[in-house]
Amino acid sequence: MRFQLIGVNHKSAPLELRERLAIPESRLPDICRDLTAYPGIEEGMVISTCNRVELVTHTTNGTADLRGFLHDHFHLKPEELDAHLYEFRGKDAVRHLFRVACSLDSMVVGEAQILGQVKEAYATARAIGAVRGQLDQLFSRAFAVAKRVRSETAVGSSSVSIASVAVELAKKIFGTLEGKTVFIVGAGKMSELAARHLMGHGCASIFVANRTYERAIGLAQKFNGQAIKFDDLYNSCDRADIVITSTGAPHAIFRREHGEQFLSRRKNRPMFFIDIAVPRDVSPEMGKLDGIFTYDIDDLQQAVTSHVADRSKEAERAEAIITSEVERFEAKIHSLDVVPTIVSLQDHLETIRQAEIDRVRGRLGPLTPEQEIAVEALTRGIINKVMHTPITTLKTAANESEATTVIDVVRRLFNLREKEKESAQAPTKKDKVGTRQ
Amino acid sequence: MSLLWLRFALGCYFISLIYAFVALTRTSDLFSRIALYAASLGLVFHFVSLTELFLSGHVVWASLHNGESLLAFLSMAFFMLIYAIYQTTSPGVVVFPVVFFLTFVAAVDEQPVLLTQYVSNKGWLAAHIFLIFIGYAALLVSFGASLLYLLQERRLKAKKSTSLISFLPALEVIDQIGYRSLLLGFPFMTLGLLTGSVVAISTYGHLDFLDPKILLSVLMWAVYMLMVFTRWNSGWRGRRAAFLATFAFVAALAAWAANYFSTIHRFAAS
Numbered sequence: 001m002r003f004q005l006i007g008v009n010h011k012s013a014p015l016e017l018r019e020r021l022a023i024p025e026s027r028l029p030d031i032c033r034d035l036t037a038y039p040g041i042e043e044g045m046v047i048s049t050c051n052r053v054e055l056v057t058h059t060t061n062g063t064a065d066l067r068g069f070l071h072d073h074f075h076l077k078p079e080e081l082d083a084h085l086y087e088f089r090g091k092d093a094v095r096h097l098f099r100v101a102c103s104l105d106s107m108v109v110g111e112a113q114i115l116g117q118v119k120e121a122y123a124t125a126r127a128i129g130a131v132r133g134q135l136d137q138l139f140s141r142a143f144a145v146a147k148r149v150r151s152e153t154a155v156g157s158s159s160v161s162i163a164s165v166a167v168e169l170a171k172k173i174f175g176t177l178e179g180k181t182v183f184i185v186g187a188g189k190m191s192e193l194a195a196r197h198l199m200g201h202g203c204a205s206i207f208v209a210n211r212t213y214e215r216a217i218g219l220a221q222k223f224n225g226q227a228i229k230f231d232d233l234y235n236s237c238d239r240a241d242i243v244i245t246s247t248g249a250p251h252a253i254f255r256r257e258h259g260e261q262f263l264s265r266r267k268n269r270p271m272f273f274i275d276i277a278v279p280r281d282v283s284p285e286m287g288k289l290d291g292i293f294t295y296d297i298d299d300l301q302q303a304v305t306s307h308v309a310d311r312s313k314e315a316e317r318a319e320a321i322i323t324s325e326v327e328r329f330e331a332k333i334h335s336l337d338v339v340p341t342i343v344s345l346q347d348h349l350e351t352i353r354q355a356e357i358d359r360v361r362g363r364l365g366p367l368t369p370e371q372e373i374a375v376e377a378l379t380r381g382i383i384n385k386v387m388h389t390p391i392t393t394l395k396t397a398a399n400e401s402e403a404t405t406v407i408d409v410v411r412r413l414f415n416l417r418e419k420e421k422e423s424a425q426a427p428t429k430k431d432k433v434g435t436r437q
Numbered sequence: 438m439s440l441l442w443l444r445f446a447l448g449c450y451f452i453s454l455i456y457a458f459v460a461l462t463r464t465s466d467l468f469s470r471i472a473l474y475a476a477s478l479g480l481v482f483h484f485v486s487l488t489e490l491f492l493s494g495h496v497v498w499a500s501l502h503n504g505e506s507l508l509a510f511l512s513m514a515f516f517m518l519i520y521a522i523y524q525t526t527s528p529g530v531v532v533f534p535v536v537f538f539l540t541f542v543a544a545v546d547e548q549p550v551l552l553t554q555y556v557s558n559k560g561w562l563a564a565h566i567f568l569i570f571i572g573y574a575a576l577l578v579s580f581g582a583s584l585l586y587l588l589q590e591r592r593l594k595a596k597k598s599t600s601l602i603s604f605l606p607a608l609e610v611i612d613q614i615g616y617r618s619l620l621l622g623f624p625f626m627t628l629g630l631l632t633g634s635v636v637a638i639s640t641y642g643h644l645d646f647l648d649p650k651i652l653l654s655v656l657m658w659a660v661y662m663l664m665v666f667t668r669w670n671s672g673w674r675g676r677r678a679a680f681l682a683t684f685a686f687v688a689a690l691a692a693w694a695a696n697y698f699s700t701i702h703r704f705a706a707s
Contacts, residue, residue: 171607172608173607173608173609174607174608174609175606175607175608175609175610264671266672267671267672268671268672268673268674268675269672270608270609287594290674290676291674291675293594295596299596302596303596
């Protein structure tokens, strides 16, 4: 667990700083190479999105100078950067990465983009060999956790923008938006955005009506739609399934009698009015008609707010999942740790050596100091030669995915199962070797 | 043996019945899948039960319990058809309880009660029963859909539903389910009534329009036709359509109940 993570995100650093740290995609391989070449770093990769820049590394001894790397690489002075940095080690780094992958650390909690971005960064770093054993394990696990969070919680399932809520509502009414017609009344930024979302979900055609006809034409052209003269509004509005209205009219322009007209001409097929005008364009009376569904700006905003609240409730559940997953990951990494196996292997052979020397000593009688030294040197030499390959193999395996298999094989060959238990009970010994490695 | 299979089916239907009660209050994908499996399994048992009855040679479709069993089977089959097309179990909220009830009544009693009157034209009678039952099943689903439509319309109008994820399909989908069931059921119902008239005429020589069974059947058919017409002509849906559907459903229930007091179309008590 010698993971180290350093970075800035939208909460810790202002945009100006994030801009200076941002790394274009084309330069990602280079920086990954620089990072792995930096002293104390075994594996390393960079996640760079518009909201965050993070270095994720696996280090030789858990104390690599990642700040120094950032200062050097981006030519930033410590006083400019350090106050905005966060740094995590070991378990905390694992937790942070899991949270990022699950989109719990995002500006809009639950948005789906971040996972894709992390996956891309991982693929880039892996392609050039900057990510191999430990980081590979870490990221594979992070993706699995993100998948689990997505399927077990509703953290990413509800819409949290007005335009996407409008689309969701339209789908609740019409099922599919395939082939539906949209009518924009009053060309404005918001209605354009909503229309773009609707068209993106399959709506087929669009009409635009505006007091200034030229603006209607302009907007209609953007969508390959048709501009309608404002005077013709009531005659053509019934052709639309979804009406987005945002005029500056001081009174409601859609009243009950219009609704009745539309419905009778449409043979009562439902209509959805998205009223984002203040004051409202659709009279509440009209909204009461069967088959007319009106959502005004407050209704939409309320839906957004309640979805955000739902998300934060779900985010709590996601955090609990992450906590348990961090524990699991730690246990797994621990099982991959080759040090206890090396220790028990050494212990095992040392015991055999001692026993054999004692036996020989009994048979030969007392030895001279010179003989004593020679026997010691001989037996130790044999053991060290024999042990050399298994130990190097174990150490290499530790950085690769087949570590468990190799560990298992070595334990079985030397019958190390029980010794392992004993050495687990004597943690001081293990620590000693741990620092030696 | 047939009854044993029917009781197995009843057990399965019971699981789906629980779903019908729970689905309205909470949404669970897993549960709706369990309900679907249970209903499918029940349908298989039910089919075996009916086939065995048929193969036993002395099948009397006009007996009350066999009739109930057949109607339950056709309703469930119709539900499955809807599921196959629309991938929604929501009509089960209405269909499952009715199917369970019919199967329950059919499965508790060993001795089926028989039609007292001697019917000369067996083939026409069987056709009459099958056609009219398919019509009933379609009407049941259509009735269920119109209730779900109202429910979904309320939810959308109330604007309060914190989460828009719900077991109900989109409004237009529910509408289509209802309308298509209606359209599909109408010819069956019409032909069912016509064959019924043929049976009645060949047995009694005339049609007694004052008999409650015939009167209610004609009323039910008239409402059914009115529903199809208003829908086709002016697209009635929502509250008005639900009102008509309820009326047609009640008329259908009354027509069914008329079996118990009609003089020419009844199941004897023993």
